[in-house]
Amino acid sequence: MNSNSFDLVVAGGGQAGLIAAIVAAEAGCSVCLLEGAPLEYRGGNTRHTRNLRPMHKGPLSVLSGTYDEEEYFDDLLRVTKGKTNEPLARMMLQRSQTSVQWLEQRGVQFQPPLGGTLHLGRTNAFFLGGGKQLVNALFRHAESLGVEVHYNAMVDKLDFDGDRFRAAWVGDLCFSGKTFVAAAGGFEANLDWLRESWGDVVDNFLIRGTPYNTGGLLKLMLEQNFQSVGTADQCHAVAIDGRAPKFDGGICTRVDCVSLGIVVNENAERFYDEGEDFWPKRYAIWGRLVAKQPNQVGHVIIDQKAIGKFMPPVFPPEKANTIEELAEKIGLDSKVLAKTVSDYNAAIGPGEFDHTELDGLATDGLAVNKTNWARSIATPPFYAYTLKPGITFTYLGVKIDAQGRVLTQNGQPSPNTFAAGEIMAGNVLGEGYLAGIGMTIGNVFGQIAGEEAARYALNR
Numbered sequence: 145m146n147s148n149s150f151d152l153v154v155a156g157g158g159q160a161g162l163i164a165a166i167v168a169a170e171a172g173c174s175v176c177l178l179e180g181a182p183l184e185y186r187g188g189n190t191r192h193t194r195n196l197r198p199m200h201k202g203p204l205s206v207l208s209g210t211y212d213e214e215e216y217f218d219d220l221l222r223v224t225k226g227k228t229n230e231p232l233a234r235m236m237l238q239r240s241q242t243s244v245q246w247l248e249q250r251g252v253q254f255q256p257p258l259g260g261t262l263h264l265g266r267t268n269a270f271f272l273g274g275g276k277q278l279v280n281a282l283f284r285h286a287e288s289l290g291v292e293v294h295y296n297a298m299v300d301k302l303d304f305d306g307d308r309f310r311a312a313w314v315g316d317l318c319f320s321g322k323t324f325v326a327a328a329g330g331f332e333a334n335l336d337w338l339r340e341s342w343g344d345v346v347d348n349f350l351i352r353g354t355p356y357n358t359g360g361l362l363k364l365m366l367e368q369n370f371q372s373v374g375t376a377d378q379c380h381a382v383a384i385d386g387r388a389p390k391f392d393g394g395i396c397t398r399v400d401c402v403s404l405g406i407v408v409n410e411n412a413e414r415f416y417d418e419g420e421d422f423w424p425k426r427y428a429i430w431g432r433l434v435a436k437q438p439n440q441v442g443h444v445i446i447d448q449k450a451i452g453k454f455m456p457p458v459f460p461p462e463k464a465n466t467i468e469e470l471a472e473k474i475g476l477d478s479k480v481l482a483k484t485v486s487d488y489n490a491a492i493g494p495g496e497f498d499h500t501e502l503d504g505l506a507t508d509g510l511a512v513n514k515t516n517w518a519r520s521i522a523t524p525p526f527y528a529y530t531l532k533p534g535i536t537f538t539y540l541g542v543k544i545d546a547q548g549r550v551l552t553q554n555g556q557p558s559p560n561t562f563a564a565g566e567i568m569a570g571n572v573l574g575e576g577y578l579a580g581i582g583m584t585i586g587n588v589f590g591q592i593a594g595e596e597a598a599r600y601a602l603n604r
Contacts, residue, residue: 150176150292151601152594153312153321155299155361157181158188159275160565160586160593161327162282166250167594168323169289173601176319177291178312180298180328181356185392187279188329189353189537189566189582192394194275195257195268196247196587197580198240205244206254209266213237216267219578223425227574235546236572236588243587244269251281258455263422263500268580274395298356299328302364307558323560323597326550327590330538330566331359332379333391338535341377348440352384352398352534355391362541362567370558371543371551374570380577381431383407383442384534387459396458399529402430403517404453404499405446406488407531409437412471412480414488419516421502428577435533442531443474445485447523453499461527470526489520537582539570548593560600562593 152168154161157179169175179186199216200207216237220228244254253272257264264270271278287293294314301313309324331337333355338346366372388397402418407430409415416433420426434442445467464470467485471478488507495505497519507513542550542563549557550568565586572585598604 148317148319150174150319150321152176152323152325152597153319154178154325154327155312156188156327156329156565156567157186157293158190158327158329158565158586159278159282159583160590161325162279162286163587163590164325164327164562164564164594164597165291166282166286166289167591168598168601169286169291171595171598171602173598175291176321177286177293178297178299178314178319179293179295181295181354183295185354185356186283186295187275188357190586191275191279192353193271193278193583194395195264195270195580196243196583197268197578198243198584199237200241204269205248206256206269207244207266211267219425220581223428223576223578224574225576229571232546233572236584239588239591240584243584246591247278247587250285252278253281264424264579268424299361299364302368304368307552307556307561309558309561322601323562325593325597326361326365326542326561326563326567327565327593328361328567329354329357330541331362332357332535332538334358337376342435345435345440348532349435350384350388350393350532350534351391352382352388352393353536357537357566359538365542365550365567369553371553371555373541373543373568374539374574376538376540378539378570378575380428380536380582381435382428382534382536383430383434383531385457385459386441386530386532388532388534393534397534398427399444399457399531400427401446401450401454401529402427402444404450404519405444405521406485406514407442407444408476408481408484410439410441410476412476412484414484414510414512417512417515419506419514419518424579427579430531431533431535434531440533443476444529444531445470445481445521446527447521448525449519449523451527457529461529463525463527465524465526467526470528474528474530485521488514489522492518492520537566537569539573539575541567541570544568544571544589547596548589549596560597562597564589564593
């Protein structure tokens with residue numbers, strides 16, 4: 145180490161922590177970034193991401209049209225069911241207008257979205273090369289500014305004087321700082337902590353995020369008497385391929401054809417409307433839906449008409465020439481699945497299929513109707529993906545104010561302690577999820593934390 149004392153110490157090397165470090169370094173601060181993962185796995189969940197959802201008035205970079213504050217906030221309200229801090233959320237949306245340009249100016253490249261079920265060309269800017277490209281570009285820029293980066297540096301002790309940060313410890317190494325930014329993610333990789341809220345069903349969960357987000361820093365922050373926000377059972381949970389690894393499967397394990405078919409549980413019965421809304425506004429509910437099914441398992445059933453209409457996951461589907469044969473391959477009762485598919489096909493009403501719109505092509509008379517894109521499953525071969533809940537990140541975190549300062553139990557902000565990214569996402573996301581908004585949270589609040597930390601450290 146050149147020094148163990150800095151203007152700013154950042155814990156966490158994902159987008160939020162990197163941006164906070166860069167903003168402070170650009171302002172003239174000495175900055176140390178502590179990344180808990182080894183170099184080859186740096187970047188937290190950011191390395192698994194694909195896109196950012198910014199507000200914009202008119203076309204912006206690779207984005208088309210307009211996505212204004214009211215539409216964006218309405219989308220957020222619907223997925224969170226109103227569980228959001230409106231002033232913080234609206235501030236974030238407004239500030240997100242510059243997020244794409246900010247990243248481009250620091251070496252991050254974007255591309256238009258590919259076709260399929262995402263419908264995101266107007267609302268989401270996709271990273272060329274995914275989150276890894278973004279992580280690598282930001283690390284290069286941070287290091288060019290003199291940010292001191294340490295890997296395998298999981299913070300295991302914090303030193304505070306009342307509500308004022310003094311130092312972070314990694315083993316017997318002490319990193320003191322005038323300011324501190326907590327940006328080390330949630331606790332999705334801590335199965336024991338998840339079990340406290342979910343019970344033993346956690347054994348059937350897959351963790352699509354980084355295995356290094358074990359919640360150690362969050363626990364330390366809560367032990368310092370900082371206020372929590374959100375609940376331990378709320379998380380970004382999607383339905384992913386059941387063959388994915390236990391940890392770190394990432395984006396390529398997601399199954400995006402739900403709206404093009406039907407989903408059944410292990411009893412071969414449908415349990416939710418697959419066509420409720422566009423997939424980016426509903427995909428994050430399916431992890432919790434599958435988690436509530438017997439043995440936390442679901443199965444997507446599609447036919448040949450759906451092939452080529454969605455981004456395929458890394459594993460190929462099971463394939464058969466009849467529904468009965470497909471049922472046997474995925475371990476379902478063949479007669480029950482055949483009846484479920486037959487009943488669904490018979491219930492489809494008039495209309496024209498158009499997957500680019502809410503087409504109103506619906507079923508009628510079923511216990512669970514499909515309200516859009518109810519196209520028959522009748523053209524062989526037939527395909528199935530087996531699903532399990534995939535946890536991306538948790539929403540329990542620390543409460544912050546508009547300056548990104550962490551709030552104590554008495555409601556007062558710490559003067560020199562800030563938070564950004566998943567560790568404070570529960571301020572905006574009380575439940576539910578909107579595709580790309582996690583990166584918006586990390587980008588905007590990373591900038592705020594870096595700006596305010598620099599202002600405090602440099603007495604500006």
